[in-house]
Amino acid sequence: MTWPLIDLRTTPHGGRSLFAFQPIAQGTKIFACEVPFAHVIYKDYRREVCAQCFAYAASTSRSIGDSRTWSIRSCRATAETVWFCTDECKVTWESGAIGPLIADVNALLGKAKIATRRNSARDGYDPILPNGPTAQITQDYIDKAWTDVEDLASSRTRLSAYCLTMNLEDMELEISRSVASAIVQRYVFDHRLASPVVSSIISALDPWTEALDLQSSELSNVSVRPYILAAHLRVYAFLCHSLPKHLRLYVPTARHILARDTGNAFGIWDGDSRDEMLGWGLWAGASYFNHSCCPNVKKTRVGRAMHFTTSRSVEIDEELCISYIDTDQTITQRRRDLEDSWFFKCRCQRCQSEELGEASPH
Template identity: 35%
Template sequence: MFEIRPTAYGGRGCFATCEIARGTRVHCAPTPFTAVIFRDFRKEVCGYCFAYDLGRAWKIRLRGTEIAGLWFCSEGCRERWVNEEDPSGELVPVLELIEQTVALARRKLQSSKAGEYDEDFVTEDFSFEDDAIEKLWEQVDGLLTSNSVTANPLRNPILKNRILALEDIEYDSARLIAVAIVRLFLETYTGSTPPWFTWSGFAGLESHEKDLINRLPALLESHIRVYIFLKAVMPKKFQAFVTSGNVRAVLGRESANAFGIWQLPLTTESECLGSSIFPSASYFNHSCDPNVMKTRTGRQMHFTTSRFVKKGEELCISYGMMLTMAAKARQDLLQEQWYFKCGCGRCTIELATAA
């Protein structure tokens, strides 16, 4: 029905290989490659179907564990998560370990009254040029292999405990990355990973790490902390995949390819409950006059044509709730959050008219 190929304006997009009637479902992304429910909502959002009932806390947990950071709206959702998301049983222990580690480190930090972790890696005079960022990551890798108790965060008890007590946004990132690393491990050693869980498919997405850091420089320190945290806590068998390159790959691709897990029904008042990455769905580019509508049903993303589509026409969605905004406001929002200037037909006409 459609194929993925290069666009005239750069990157790749989805193009119709035949005429498509209005109301046709052109794609279903069955489950995220990786996803995280934000810490603030983790008790209130079902770990499988993402159901949210206006702050009501779900009661059902995974069997044999109380602290893996997952709650479910029903026993059926719990069983489906176990069977579909973690059939190997490799993921739950990792998520539980993250929960235990953060909780313990926070208690220790609070009792010691040691204060928050100092931003030692990104100093006030740090230059955010590309080569400086690369050199800093190389420096961090060097520190983690150092025998120095004072320099190596994993050998310095005070530094290590401060890093392990992640901030909530770092906790969310750590879980998102940990799931991706487990997927990569399974793909490498078992080869039985379903298509929507492949690292190779995920890695085909464009990284916007540099754009993200340029917009929010403070995140560089946060990203480094998350990397050191994962090096400290991930089980030994996963350590070969906990590299700065892989951590940066997830964070850089999540920044512009993620689909928010929004409270349904979707309105301007909906809460964003988490973040999810569907590699196959990320090739739908944005248009301010979209011909495809995206909807979430449980943990699936559905893409349905909103009008007749000609053969060869690009299939486009709207990245956010911005279609009623003025052209200049849409342009600014897309540049800020998704790092591109929209050149769709609607923007071209409206900007020319405004000028």
């Protein structure tokens, strides 16, 4: 597949990646992902972040003197209250199918979380955890754990009994909200409740297929963070129990979303300063970009969209890369951050040069 400026190719080092199909000048917008496939704004920021464009009230107040909280809001009886920076954003949000449905779902999940907190077990025992030793994480071990929770969820009686004693943590609720937003997106797409929004300028795939095309990090993620498996299993059970029937049909896809979220999601930050992370989102098409510690592409969030612009001139057939981390750090810290969060050891041109320099005598 080719496009006017960029080409999607399979690489020996990083799966699929984007390359320059022809020379590209500095400052050229080469790529855009218009909407996140899944996203969540952290609870502590929801009154301060516009539900439509993700504008942050605290950042805006520095220049125009507004309060830290938006005053425009939508308060439908069945939905969670959401806030907006302008009436225009509110009208845009309310006229769509996805935003109001997500607000309805978030209200249900919030009430269900309160119920689990009220009835949670006191001894810390959680029967959803896999049995047996966890010293060696394998794909078979993970598959068995998912088979067990799927078996639990197949019985509404057992599932209800478990969820009424579940101690769902706050971050697990945020993960549940993110997964639920993807489920709503798929439901809306399948039932043609809204015109599909192409998530990127290079993909003709529907949003769900595009998300599934992303690389799974399930085994790597659980190997580095064994605790995340139990959290994902609880999220799955919680969604099976809490979502309305027409959306529960899609919960079996939750595992696929969770397996691709880590390593593919982007933080939703308060602006160029990146002082505060307001939540996170999965812009599927944006994950075509590999990492480099000397990137030639800059990523910028414009409202809900992710825009990608060349930060220097690029030659034909040159790989187009962004930076996943703070590149002002030492090679040791950069590689540690990348291995911890993205599960690979960086061997970009800069890292290889610095590695040789560190290894050679001065």
